[in-house]
Structure formats: structure tokens, C-alpha cells
Amino acid sequence: MSHMDKIDESGGQMESRADERSSYLRGGIASVVLTVIAVLAVVSDVLPDWAAWTTIAVAGILQAVAQLHWFLHIRLHGQAWEDLQLIFFTILILVLMVGGTIWVMGDLTARMM
Amino acid sequence: MSLTDFIDALTGRMTLEALPFWKMVQNPTPENIVNGAIATGVAAILVLAAIAVLALLTYFRLWRTVWFDWLTTVDHKKIGIMYIVLSFVMMLRGVVEANFMRANQAVGFDGGFLSADHFGELFTTHGTIMIFFVAMPFLSGVINYVLPLQIGARDMSFPVTNAIGLALTASGAMLVMASLLFLPFSIGGWTGYPPFTGKEYSPDVGPNYWIWAVTLSGLGTTLTGINVACTVYKKRCPGMDFWKMPMFVWASVTTAILMIFALPPLTVATAMLALDRYLDFHFFTTDAGGIPMLYANLFWLFGHPEVYILVLPAFGVWSEVFATFSGKTLYAYRTLVWATLSIAVISFLVWVHHFFTMGQSAGMNAVFGIATMLVGVPTGVKIYDWLLTMYRGRVRITTPMVYALGFVMLFVIGGASGILLANPTIDYQVHNSVFLVAHFHNMVIPGTLFGMLGAYSFWFPKAFGFMLDDWWGKLGASLWIVGFMLAFFPLYAVGLLGLPRRSVAYSEAAYTPYTVVAMLGALVVLAALGAMFWQLYVSIRNRDALNVYAGDPWDGRTLEWSISSPPPVYNFAVGPEVFARDAFWEEKRAGHAYQIPDQWEDIELPANSWLAPILFFSSFTLTFGLVWHMWWLVILSLLVVVGALVARSFVIDRERTIPADVVREEHLRWLKAVREAPSAPRELEVAPGNWGRPQSEAGVPE
Amino acid sequence: MSQARHPGLKLGHEHDPGSGEVEALVFGFWIFMMSDLLIFGCVFATYVVMLPQVADGPSAAELFHLRGPLIETTLLLASSVTIGFALLETKHRADKRRTTLWLAVTFLLGAGFLFSSTHSLLGHLENGAGPSRSAFLSAYWLLVPLHALHVAIGCLWIAVAAAQVRIRGFDWVTTGGLLRLSIYWHFLDIVWIGILSVVYLGAMI
Incomplete structure (x- = not known):
């Protein structure tokens, strides 16, 4: 049974099993709800394009955050600063690369027309 | 069948x-x-x-030694040494290729002696080798060797992964070497731009070699980057907070972060090119809606941060060299740290300047031109910091310092030409000319290469326990500086006159005098390399007289100088604790250096692993099979790779233990040698008679 | 829980002999995942750039339906929860049987995802919408199979991890491995959100 027991003995700050189980369930439910919202925004065909895109984007980002929070247990507090540095830096670079590529290639395509 | x-x-x-x-x-x-x-x-x-x-x-x-002491080792010091050996071997090839190209261009008026395809292979392999298999392994090697010693650690965070990183890099290098026996290599340049390298215009296997060699190097580099970053975050010794890390450690971790985040676009770009070539995808083709320009965009998303991957470790080396040989603490340490971090972030904001002429709008070019010029600010800050580190110091001109002084002068010139090129209007005039070739060689030779050669001269005594011969070292460094100037300053001029880069021949007689001088420069560089190999030979021959077992030949400032040369396999007999940035220097100043520890402990080290050599061979056969469409070899190698990884996950990590008694005995023997070593004044630093025990200037007010 | 140094799934305490190594392993693995995330980022950017490049072939709107992707979403989301349960059994009970059971469920859900995904990809191929048809389809055939390949590797990993738990029990190597596996698996679900939104939902607009 090894060191798993020791953790709980010495810890105490560990979340209980029931808490953690409900965390996964909450994450699952949140994901389902957000997916349904995004799907409805598209298939209902009542929203203008820009609103549908915005809804999908917001629902997608919220779902990613929800999974980071409830599945991967990433919190803004009580976490070593260096780990959040890593995640934030990744997001920064991701935005630069993806956004930059779409900007540059969009500009080039527009001028090719 | x-x-x-x-x-x-x-x-x-x-x-x-x-x-x-x-x-x-x-x-x-x-x-x-x-x-x-x-x-x-x-x-x-x-x-x-x-x-x-x-x-x-x-x-x-020697086979047993090779297998047990080198191929299967996970010791960061040996891995570092193997990286550097690999780099020197590949450097020899790269420099010889450069000489062929310079010779061809010197007689290139109305046609040289090389065929266009042969010339194309030469400039492609030269660029690919120098970036991916000389500069990258060299800096990985130096980081591997020095970094754990500087942060007081016994090894990297993931020793086996470390060995795998080397294995993948080496197998990529071997693939490039194999292309000498089984032709042809790509003629598409080190950037491999499609559609030229696509299968429509390059139906031969040449670009395959390039794709897989670069991919292997990229994977190895990513693993190294992860390892270095994790090591710096998790393995610093007690007391070493971020603001007490030596500048080289800052440079290394910044480089590692760039490796982790800059390599993915390259992996994606080469993978897409491979899909185009192997499976008839249409990313970069001229038909079916392919966009070749997307390749340039992705490649330089990698390529620009890559430039800083190359130069930042060298900046770290300079920071150590200037401080050590001026006998002063580094000037404006925090500013240097912020400058390093700024450069890292800005490096992700400037990639478009590599294709100003591709056709995007002027406004976009202006944005990226300005961002590019911004890089000059933190870099300038660094130059001033190094100059001010020397100011009023007792500067000693040793071999590393010759490289350092050459670097400062030449790098500023290269930077100035970079600021010129950052202006899109000027770039439109000189792009694709040898002016550009002069510019980037002016950055990577004095910047990266001098930095690495300086690091080699600086830390060689630490790694092998004896000094490198100073006279031959200074000759080599001087030849590098002179050879570089002769080889590349004429290219600025002839580039402005209009000679396009990668020209096998030209029809303008006025270019010839410049290309002849450049050829002489390339010969001088070859001589510099010869001087370095001779220096190594002479030093090995005189190793007893040049011995620095006591470990501190340069009156050093950081932890790596506080142990014997060469260091014991476990690095530190007792884990150090630091209280200052120049940790060892402060100990010497306070008279606390070389103390006998109170207690000794068994030391556990990771055991050797066969995983890296297996992955070395199987990744080579895998990619060689891919190059030549030998599918049986591909499948076989893939099975070996996956099988080895899965099998390894079932192996319980063995550690070997070095008993406290052995540690104690080794350490006490070394301390005795330190006490007995005649303490050398700084005038004897480079002569035989420097036993690695300095008459430290740490007690002298700065 | 503020004691744990690595982000994500909490396993242990510093007093634990293996936890220093686990911590470094998990941190290193996070860095690796971030690097992998950037690979996906570049592929997503490629997909968006290539969207109009249909070369008179089928476009996203003509090609994609929501049924398959929604089934795949459900399977992957469920598997994200079940791998969490597997970890709970490891962490709170050190129960080999229940851990491997939940891992098996996760494996089956992953296999179901792969089956559905392969089915729709083969369907596209039969309809002449293979990767060679247009640059847009090349990008689609890079993005979606790349994710599926990750899931396939994940399934192999689950099998290996389950075997390790059975053979070795819960030492710091297997528990560290399970931790990294679950991070990897959750990460695939997050990437899938992007694929569902950008590729399939985007095609419906």
C-alpha cells in the first residue's frame, strides 16, 4: 500500500475522496452544459454569424478553463508561481503564434486577390 | 513475388x-x-x-570503455563532452565545405569548377550542419557540462532523457554524414523552402535527408530544453534563489524555454513538408490550393527564436568570462537578467523580417521592422554591461578573453548591419544578396561560435584537469578573428554591389577581387581550426605540466571552480549551500573555501541505461529507411523504438551508490592536493605553474 | 493542498521519499505538454489559413456533420471523468483492482472514440475527400488524425500503465506514471474542445 497512506496521514490538507470525486463530476457536467450551449448556438440558426462564433469561442474557452480547474486541479491560489508562469507563458506564445500566423497569412491572401 | x-x-x-x-x-x-x-x-x-x-x-x-563509460552513460558531464566532440567533428566538415564554396566563387566569374547541384548540396549541408549539428550540440554540450555544476546539483533532472537527446542529435548528424555515401542531399538551402523542395520540383530523395535530419535534431533539442528548464527550476542547491543564479544559468534557462516553445513550428513545418512529399498532401504545393508562403511563416516562427537559442548561451559565457578575467563582479547583473528575458520575448515578435519581400502590406512590414530594431536595445544594454564589467578591473588577456574582445567588436558591427536590414526599405534592396550572408555570419560566428570556443577554452581545464596551451589558443583565436574579417567583410561590399547569395557563378568581373579575399579568409579560418587541433595535441602531450587538479585555475567566482578538476562523478562530495551570487568568490574572500565537511553520506547516482544507444541506432535506421522508402527498415526500426520505450518503462530504475567512505577518501585526497599546490599569482595563470590554486584576488578590494 | 509544488493532480507531500522525483517528473511532463500544445496550435493555425483553399473540392460546410463528432465528444469527455476515478482509487485506496478497472473503462471509451473517428475519416476517403483533394482537406487530415494518433498512443499507454500497476503495485514510478498519463489524457480532451469548436461547429455556421 506504500506511500499513498503516508500522504493522507501527514497531509490532512488533501481533499477527501468524495470531494475529489465530485470535482470530476462537476467538471463533466460543466463540459456537457457548455458543449450543448455551443451546439445549440450553431444548429438553432437564430444567431447571426458573429454571435454564433463568439458563443462557440467563449463556450470553448470556458470549457478549457473548467477542465483545467476540475480535472487538472489548477488553481490561481495555493500553487507555486513557477507553474503558473509556465502556463501563462504558453498561452502568450500560443496567441502570438496562432494569431500572428492568421494575421500574416490573411494579409498575404488578401493582397493576392 | x-x-x-x-x-x-x-x-x-x-x-x-x-x-x-x-x-x-x-x-x-x-x-x-x-x-x-x-x-x-x-x-x-x-x-x-x-x-x-x-x-x-x-x-x-576500448570497446568496453566505450560502451560502459560513454555510450550508456547518463552522467551530464560525459554527455556534455560527447556533444562537443560531435560538434567539432561536424564543424570540420562545415568549414571544409565553406572553403570549397569560397574557392568556387573566387573563380566563379563565368562559372566555377563545381556543378550547380554540387554547389547547392554544399550550401545546404553547410547551413544545416553549422546550425543544427555544430552550434546546437556545442551549446547543449556546454550547458550540459556547466549548468549542474553551477547550481550545485549532482545531475540533470532527467539523466536518461538527457542521453536520449544526445542520441537523437547524433543520429541526425549521422544521417547527414550518410548522405556523403548515398547521394544526393537536398539543394534547397538550410531553410528548405517549398515548393522547390516539394516532390514536384525535387523528386529525388535529397529533401528527405534534410527533413529527417532536422526533425531528429529538433526532437533532441526539445528534450534537452525540457530537461534544462526542469533542472534549473527544481535542482538548485539550498540558498540559490533566482537572483543568486550565475548569469550563465539565466542564459541557459532562457535558451531552454526558447527551445521548448520555438521548436514546435519547425516540427510542424517539416512534418507538413514530409506529408506533401510522401503522402501527396497539398500544404505547400503550387496546385490544389497549397500555400508555400505558409511554410516560410512557420519556419521563421521557429527560425527567429532559434537565432537567440544560438546566441543567448554565448551571452551567458561572456558574462562569466568578463567577470572572471576582470576580477570583478558582473556589472548590473539584474539589468542583464531583464535584458536576457526581454530578448527571449521579443524573439517571438520579429519573425516576419525574414520575409519582408514576400508580399505582405507595408504596414505589417513596418510593425515587424520596428519590433526588430527593438532587439537592439536589450542587446546594447548587455554590451555596455560587459564593457563596464571590465572598466577599472585588472583585466587579464587569456584565450577566452581574446575571443571575448573579438566578439565585442565584431558583434557590434554585425548588430549594426542587422539594424540596417531591419528597415524593410533597405531590406528590399539587399535581400537575398551576400550582404545578408555577411550579416548573419557576423552574428553567429563572433556571437555563437566565439562564445562556444571561449567556453571551450574556459572550462576545458575544469573538464579534463589540465590547461589548454595558451600560445596556440591565442593564435587560434586570433586566426578566427582575422579569418572571419577577411572572409565576410568583403561580402558586405560585394553584396551591396549586387552578388546574390548561393551563386555558383556570376557574370560581373568586378566581384572577383572580393571573392578572392573572402576565399583567403576561409583558408585562414581553416588554419584557425588547425591551430585549435594542434593546441589540443600539444596540451595533451604536456598535460602533466599543465595540471590543475586543485580545480581553480582562473580564480573563479562560481561553484564549478570549488571542486576538483576533473570533478568527481558525483560533482559535490557534500551538497553545497550558497549565500551570495559569486558563491565561491565570496567563500574565498571570507577565507571559508576548501573546508573539511563535518559529515559524509552515501551518494546515489542513476545507473547506466541502454536506452539511449538503442534509440541512437534505431532512429538512424528509421530515418534512413524513410529517406530511401525502405519500408521494411522503417517498420522494423519503429518496432524497436516502441518496444524499447515500453520495455524501459518496466525496468525498475537502478541506482548505484557511492559509499560515504569512498567519497570521504577522494575528497580528503583532493583537499590535501589543494593545500600542497603552490598558490599561483595571476601572472602565472596561463603558464605551466598554474596548479589550479590561485593567489586569489578575492581579498583585494574591487 | 498548498504544499504540492506541481500544477494539476495532487499526489503527495514532500516527506514522501519519491515525491521529489515525482514532482520533477510531473513538472517536466507539463513542460512537454505545453510544447505539444504549441504543435497543435500551429496545426490549428494552418487549418484556419487553409479553410478557403478548397480548390473546387468539398468545403467544410459540405463535408461535416455533427453526429459523429458529438458521439466522439461524449466518449472522450466520459473517459476524462473515468481516468479521474482511476486516479482516485490509486490515491485514496491504493486499490489495484479498482484502478485497473477504471483504466479499462477509459481504454474502452478511447477505443470507441478511435473507432468512430476512423469510421468518419474512412467515409471521407470513400467520398473522394482524402488529403490529396485540396489544401483544406490536407489541413483537416493533419489536424484530426494527429489528435487521433495522440489518443491511440494514450490507449497504448493505458494498457502499459495497467500492466505496471498489476505487476509492480503502487510505487512512486507507477503512481508518477499514472499522474502523467492522466495529465496527458485530460490534455487530449482540451485539444478536442478546440477541434469540435473550430472544425465541426465552425463548419455549421
């Missing part, structure tokens, strides 16, 4: 034409004979060298 089918499946797309002499034999025109003779000669030298190495290993019964 008939015999022919079987042989076809066995050899894939390889035929006799892959042999370097085949074309010359089949069709003996003068041009084919000249080019075939050169290619065959080089291939023969390679084969003979390989046979000689194998024969010597067998003759001296």
Missing part, C-alpha cells in the same frame, strides 16, 4: 546512382569528373576515418 520485386522492396528508391562516383563513371564529362572526384574523395575519407576509428578501438581494446 519475383526476385526483382524483392530487391526493389529491399532497396527502396536506392540505386547505383546513389554512389558518389557513379555519374562520373557513366558519363565522364570534365565537369562530372571534377565533381565526382571531389565527392568520391570526401566519401573515401569518411569511410577510411570510420574504419580507422573502429580499428583503433579494437586494437586498444
